[in-house]
Amino acid sequence: MRLISISLYDMIEMLPAASAAMPDWLRFFTFQSPNVVYVLLGCMALGAGSGLIGCFSFLRKRSLIGDALAHAALPGVCMVFLLTGTKNPWVILAGASIACWVGALSIDAIVRYTRCKEDSALGMVLSVYFGLGILLLTYIQQRGDAAQSGLDNFLFGQAAAMVPRDVRVISLVSLLLIVAVVLAYKELKLMTFDPEYARAIGMPVRLLEVFLATLLVLAVAIGLQAVGVVLMAALLVTPAATARFWTHRLSIMLLLAALFGAMSGFIGAYVSYLGPKMPTGPWMVIAVTFVFLVSLLLAPQRGLLARWLRISRYRRKTLHENVLRTLYLLGEPDKDWQQLYSIDAMMKRRTFIPNTLAGVLSRLKKGGFVQEPVGGQFRLTESGILRAARLTRLHRLWEIYLTKKLELPSDHVHADAEEVEHIITPAMEVELAATLDYPEEDPHRKVVPAPVATAESSEDSQS
């Protein structure tokens, strides 16, 4: 039983002399110690398996159930140890699984027979079972039995304390989880997306619920040794949440979640190798959370940066178009767009921040929409006139639409049209003009410019 307290760090002594000269952080990557490889594989398999199963809890919006189940496992682990006196991983797995199931059934019963909702049930089960587990753990430790040493590793996980037998169990069960998900992919997918329809077409949804719950229980149970009951939930939720940033396909999401989970397993094992007193769980959680944060920031479409870029691109486009339209409106009374206007003249027509306006004008000049024949004096180019005329057309069409179809008073429609002129697509423009029977004047008796036949500028196409 002393075997358990041998850490990866101690195993270094067993390495060949050549690599013993290397610093620890480098020697790890020689993968020469079979035990290092073992633990590494175990952590990675665990990360992959739990990342995979976690996707379904995540998509079913029941992420917290994994947390409750993990905490519920602790009294089970302690109980089987008290009964059998061994830390055989199969025995521990059985104890943890049974306790998880009892926890899951308790949650179900509380929701069904009391007025408590699921969140309260989760909270109660999590803390009560965990409390019970801690009580048992304290009792076991006070008995001063040598075999109990290392049982507290189940709180935060200690990958370095794993022996090959543990790793075999973890890897086997992880493999089982992966096979199960691949096999029942179609069923799990439909059941997660639309359980009511799944039942309507005769799928055994109740049975599949039990199946999925069993997979979740197994994922939690094998994570106890490496990650611990307290932090296991992060390994179920975070890889799934991270993967969701990068894809719109469930299959790819599952793959990515497994990958992120395995990655955090690798890092957890590595840190555990460098500092043998380091609990593995927190490091795996930190690793996977780091990937989450990077994804949150950088993911295409769903990431914060992408969203920020989209918004600022739209703002810039709106600003450009407002400047073009101001020049158009200035020239409209005389139908003469050859006249030159200063920045001051434009500011009189519409409020801009002077510096911003100057910047926009110089960019419009580069884009070929505006000319500056004399310094500080601007006018629209041919393509600038076309684009501004189209915007004016959209603005006025929308005003007509609101006054005619929604019967809004004509002095209430301008502000709305200011927004809408920037977003109407050519297809909507055609439909709008047709519904309104090709009007020539807007509610303010201004002329609606004729449709512009030229192709849309690239900036206008979907942003």
Add this chain to the structure above:
Amino acid sequence: MNTFVDTIPPIEVHDLTVAYHHLPVLWDIDVTFPQGKLIAIVGPNGAGKSTLLKAVMGLIPLASGYVRFYGKSSTKGAYNVAYVPQRGSVDWDFPTTAYDVVLMGRYGQLSLFGRPRRRDREIALDALNKVGMESYANRQISQLSGGQQQRVFLARALAQQTSVYLMDEPFAGVDAATERAIVTLLQDLRERGATVVAVHHDLQTVPEYFDDVLLLNLRAVAYGPVSEVFTSENLQKTYGGRLPMLTEVAEKLRRKEWSRRDETD
């Protein structure tokens, strides 16, 4: 009476009562839907329209009565009934494509753990075609408009390739183009002899879109061809006023937690 044999009705609902927590929400519904008709279920909010569809589908337990499809007991999945749930019943942010959702319509015909075959894929694509959504096949479902999402749900039901369709508010919140597309689709289904029962909320279009109508308000007020049943008198009965006694008794039942029939829930 010589036609008796070949007029086994596609859907027979007999003395169906549904209760939520001992509170009956549908009382003694007796109705038989004939083959090849477009049938609207109409009634005020809270009349139990969706509940009736779900009860017929076997999605909620019955307090009493039974449902038969073509004379056979409606044990879950025994007969292939196409179902179009309300659009709001699922999370459209689920990571999948329009085509994948339609392909789910084939799952009922596949064995447990069985993979869709080429023929299933063809049927799914064909169903997308029929609702005019072929060019959106690979679009993530959250990027579809409400009307397009509704069409995807319809295509999924079409992919079931069956003769009985139950639809929960297929016209709710759809654009004009989708509404036209759905009507055409329903007419195609009728021509092929299918029976479509749809919860409908727009009284104006009932005579135009449907053959038969079931007026429902906790009980079946009237059922029959639109021309005979869709009268102002019947509508008055369906929509006019609550039924004070019924509500009162139901409330009493709830308080005493007295079960009307044995329930498994």
